Amino acid sequence: xxxxxxxxxxxRVVCDAGSLRAASGILHRTEQAVSYxxxxxxxxxxxxxxxxxxxxxxxxxxxxxLLAFCRxxxxxxxxxxxELNQAASLRMPLRISAVSGFGRYQLLPLFRDxxxxxxxxxxxxxxxxxxxxxxxxxxxxLGFIHRLDTHARLSLIPIGAEEIVLIASARLSxxxxxxxxxxxLHAQYVTYDESDYVFATWFSQVVGTNVAPPHVIAHxxxxxxxxxxxxxxxxxxxxPAACVTDHEAQGDIxxxxxxxxxxxxxxxxxxxxxxRHAAIEQTLQAVREHAAF
Numbered sequence: 001x002x003x004x005x006x007x008x009x010x011x012r013v014v015c016d017a018g019s020l021r022a023a024s025g026i027l028h029r030t031e032q033a034v035s036y037x038x039x040x041x042x043x044x045x046x047x048x049x050x051x052x053x054x055x056x057x058x059x060x061x062x063x064x065x066l067l068a069f070c071r072x073x074x075x076x077x078x079x080x081x082x083e084l085n086q087a088a089s090l091r092m093p094l095r096i097s098a099v100s101g102f103g104r105y106q107l108l109p110l111f112r113d114x115x116x117x118x119x120x121x122x123x124x125x126x127x128x129x130x131x132x133x134x135x136x137x138x139x140x141x142l143g144f145i146h147r148l149d150t151h152a153r154l155s156l157i158p159i160g161a162e163e164i165v166l167i168a169s170a171r172l173s174x175x176x177x178x179x180x181x182x183x184x185l186h187a188q189y190v191t192y193d194e195s196d197y198v199f200a201t202w203f204s205q206v207v208g209t210n211v212a213p214p215h216v217i218a219h220x221x222x223x224x225x226x227x228x229x230x231x232x233x234x235x236x237x238x239x240p241a242a243c244v245t246d247h248e249a250q251g252d253i254x255x256x257x258x259x260x261x262x263x264x265x266x267x268x269x270x271x272x273x274x275x276r277h278a279a280i281e282q283t284l285q286a287v288r289e290h291a292a293f
Contacts, residue, residue, distance in 0.1 A: 007041040010034060011049065012070045015063070018056045093120040094279045097134040098144035099194060100125040100223055101240035102162055102267050106291050107144060115286045119279045125222075127193055135270045141277045143270030144287075147197055159269040159284060160291025163241040164202045166256045169233040179256055181207055188217045190235040192226050198265070202238045205263040227253065240265075267291060 010027060017023040020031045027034060042048050049063035059067050098107050103125045110116045111123075126134065128147055134140035135154055148156060166179070184207065191199070204210050217235045220226050226237050227244065231252040247253035269284055 003041065003044045007037050007044070008066075008070050008073075010037040011041055011063075012067065012074070014038065014050075014057060015059055015067050018058075020057065092277070093122045094142065094277055094283065095122045095140045096142050096144070096283075097124050097126055097131040097140040097270075099128050099131060099146050101194075101198075101243055102144055102146060102291075104223070105240065105242035105245075106160075106162065107287065110283075110286050110290060114290070116279075116283060119282070128197075131270055135272055138272070138275075141272075141275050142280055142283060145268050145270060146194070146265055148266070148268060153272065155271045155273060156268040157271060157284070158266050159287050160267045161264045162267055162291070164198055164205075164238060164263040164265050165241045165244065166202065166206075166236065166238050167227075167230055167244055167247075167253050168236045168256065169230055170252050170254050171233045172254075179206065179258055181209070181211070185211065185214055188215045188235040190226050190229045190237040191216050191219045192223055192237075192239075193221050195238070198240070199238050201265050202263045206258055206261045 010023070013026050014020065014023040014034065017026055020034050024031045024034045038050070045062070045066075047062050049059055049066055051058050051060050096103070096107070103123065108123060111119060111121050124134075124140070128145040128149070131140070131143040131145050132149060132151065132154065135143040136151070144159070145156075146162070150156075184203075189199075200210050218229055220229070223239060223243050226239065227247055229235060230237050231247055241255065244253055244255055248255060267287075269287070271280065271284075
């Protein structure tokens with residue numbers, strides 16, 4: 001027995017539509033062409049599959065069994081198609097936009113030598129506003145930002161946290177700098193893109209007031225330059241703690257904390273529900289485990 005797949009598709013459409021006329025409109029074929037395919041199907045099977053009569057065209061007992069087979073085959077095909085798409089998407093790089101502090105120092109290590117090392121990526125470090133735009137436009141598959149924004153279509157998911165700390169050069173004599181408001185107001189600061197939000201969060205949580213840095217001696221796009229400037233004794237700054245690990249180990253930067261008032265800032269994943277890249281959920285799960293609140 002040799003049954004062509006197109007005949008089975010026509011049969012299923014006719015069953016769902018209930019008539020040759022309705023099915024012909026769905027299939028974009030003439031009623032004669034649809035009727036011909038049904039006859040060829042019945043000839044291949046060696047039996048009728050419809051009740052012949054007036055009114056709605058309905059399958060007989062054999063037709064009901066065949067219809068169940070067609071629907072099961074359709075589900076299997078959809079499952080296979082989804083699996084093939086997932087396998088293909090795993091070979092496609094996951095395009096990520098993340099704010100610099102979290103992206104460079106917490107997220108990237110997960111892909112470099114952590115649990116996500118088998119996933120090919122394309123990583124960029126724009127501002128939080130640009131992260132939102134990249135995910136919205138489809139330029140990036142996934143985003144990470146350090147503040148809660150609202151969007152009609154994108155989902156923002158609390159995914160972890162980062163500690164924010166005040167840093168100074170180890171060359172500064174202690175306690176030349178302290179966490180007292182008077183000392184902080186007289187200090188010289190090094191700022192960077194996105195630092196307005198980071199500074200405001202730290203001052204609010206640690207000092208109890210939101211004070212804009214009164215004396216900015218340098219501003220950079222990236223945190224690397226900020227850390228080098230601070231290490232050289234050219235001002236202080238407020239940055240994600242993960243950025244300072246190497247400099248602390250080298251002994252050229254010190255971190256000032258109030259153990260009773262640590263500053264922790266929530267990180268949000270920016271997700272477009274319409275994007276189906278297979279590595280997104282794996283990435284979110286790894287971030288949840290390694291950037292815990």
